[in-house]
Amino acid sequence: MSFQLVVEQLFNGIQLGMMLFLMAVGVTLVFGIMRVINLAHGSMFMLGGYFLAEASTHTHWTVLAFLEATVAIGLIGVVVELVVLRPLYGRSHLDQVLATFGLTLMFNEAVTMIWGREPLFLNVPDALDGSITILPGVQYPIYRLAITAFSIVIGGLLYLLINHTRVGALIRAGSDKREIVQALGVNIGLLYTLVFALGAILAAFAGMLMGPLLSVESGIGDPVLIMTLVVVVIGGMGSIRGALAGALIVGVFDTLSRVLLPMLFGGDASAALVGMAVYILMAAVLLVSRQGIFGAARG
Amino acid sequence: MSHHTRIIFYLALIALAACVPALGDVFYTRLATQIAIYGMVAMSVDLLVGYTGLLTFGQAGFFGIGAYVTGILSTHGLHSAFLVWPAAILVTMLVALVIGALALRTRGFQFIMVTLAFAQMIYYFWLSQRSLGGENGFSIPKRNVVFGFLNMEDHTTFYYVVLVLLVLVAIFSLRLVNSQFGMVIRGIRDNERRVFAIGFPAFRYKLAMFCIAGGIAGLAGALMANHTSHVGTDMMSWQQSGNFLAMVILGSSGTLIGPILGAAVFTVFQQVVSDMSSHWLFYFGLLIVLRILLFKGSLFRFLSAAVPAGQETTAGGGVLIDAPRPAGLETE
């Protein structure tokens, strides 16, 4: 087990963690504020990749394609919130889960109806191609560093938004004291739409950034969604700090286990353990703390 | 709907189901077999969702375990249904015990995610077993044998066996939800805080129900393995868990028999639409979304499983949001 391998996998783990963080923020915000379970979140991840791929065919400028895709996702987010999610506020968990599950099915098929069943491929932008030496004797892909850095920046912006802006204050208040926010004359509906669109965009970012590393195909967001749910369980629902902590823990744990377990065990046993590792971690966290690490003691 | 009307309704359904092979084409018999098996799983989901207030997104995991146990025993030359099916149920219930003990520590949204996650764990476990075919699974050479004189390879015979089991499970489930155990369970669904306050240690009852429902799903899995003569990981995908939930809501939760009808709707819809378009899942998703957005309550209210003395009814239709949890000293 070489130093190079450990450092490389550690960085991969952090990178995965930051991607999961972008996903988890959307889930935790939407549930924390609107009390809605949104299983269609994985679809936003998938659509991010698809829209970027599509936008990239129209323009050479990566940044422009990125912006176009972002706007498109934002619009989709707004429409989904208004048409499907809004009628679901206050309804049972079963209704919410199934409606958003139905949406996921629709999105998964819709992309094949538009783009066919063959996976699309996104290329790493030329400027970010190749590797650099991050530590003596350790090479690491620039692209992975870039997306990790990008998501850290997004995380920082998010922190500023939530903690230092009026909108952020409304978001924090809206999650605890919906009635007061409404009484203040704030258009709560608009707030909800914005929050949902924000979550969708963040998920789409993750999809766009991971696009060149994974492929862009139907259903790609589903395992990511499930991993995100594990992150939220571990980190605690309703907490952005929890989302970050959970995401990094899951990201690093999953990545390292995929490398270490086959070294410790062989064959079928390790393959089984690798797939199960994150869930075993989740089970362990649940044994210790029902709410997750930063979870608030609420339903 | 009075008790007697309901009995007549059920008998009519059974009679209708029994007549399917008379249509002549074995295609319909096989379709009805699938409906019956899915109906059994959907019932198990309803026991949790509609009667206990536990929204599980992981029942497909237990469905799959039942199937794989059947398949594995088959590869070891064990074909007697009296051995294999109880084994499938038992193994599934044991797994449900372990998973339930952990998952039931959570509530609401968390519980949904945790059951989904554990089902994924089961999925990945079987997926990784290359000796069992990984994603593609493996085939089962012959169906389990119930009695020597019954040729289980004959689809009609197999269908009737499945139908009998479905009816037995349905009777058991209907008795269960009206029994003293069932009252505690429904109390938990209505108001778990009050259940504690009158002196019930609610956790063990939820766990018991979780295991019972898991066992039923395991039996259904064993039957499915027999039906298709094949075992694969797609049986326990999370989409499959979602499908089972969809069957419950298409047939109305909290009615037990409604979900069987929901399974019929699902199966027929799948057959009809996939003939017309390769994107049937899109329309299925649309069906679910429309069902939820357009119909707020229960479609089949009249199917509510009432106590024989007619003294209690279940509201059916939609799971109540979890009651606030006592932030205290539950020792379990």
Next chain:
Amino acid sequence: MSDPLLSVRGLCKRFGAIVATDNLHLDVARGEMHALIGPNGAGKTTLIGQLTGEIRPNDGTIHFDGSDITALSVDARARLGLARSFQISSVFDTFTAEGNVALSVQARQTHSFKFWTPAASIARLRQPARRKLSAVGLAGRDGTVAADLAHGEHRQLELAMALATEPRMLLLDEPMAGLGIHESKAMTALLQSLKSQFTILLIEHDMDVVFSLADLISVLVGGRIIASGTPDEIRANADVRYAYLGEDSEEFLATEGGHASH
């Protein structure tokens, strides 16, 4: 003089910087109707939560019939005989009134892992349920689904459910809440009849009921008991009057010198 049935010593509960329960001592003697009054925000909800087991105290002990129940769960305490009724009616909406009470009766059994016989057909459960419903004045409403009951009937059902568990002590949380004049009279009469049968800790805002029924009154202010005594003693207590100034002082002063007007 026998030891108290319920004995609370040094109970403390903090929520961050807020001290909701501040070194609280309370005794409820056997057979006593002990009322707990206090202005809003005094910490009644937190106290009830700790007595029933829903909230874990930071400090202090609770003894019930000699045993330390401080660490016991909600359901364990209920099984020991400490029953409560809720301030906001908390019943089983899809069950009939009789079904609600029958489930409470059922809770007394060792266990309910009985899977076959319909619960509605078990006379051993239904008859006591009907009797309790009758006792609280809901005879004839047995078969009504709880969700369809009127508010006052919910309060009666609340009581019936608490009674059905054959408790040794009743913890009644504002049973008069939201009742109209006639319903209040009926409830008062009911509470009067229960007085001789059970030890009762009554949390109430309705001063008429409190001063006419209670053997002993304790006043909860700021998380501690500032006074405890007979109705006459409490009426004359200067600290108590001060605590209520600005609250319902009119109502409080009106109860001076005998029973309040009805």
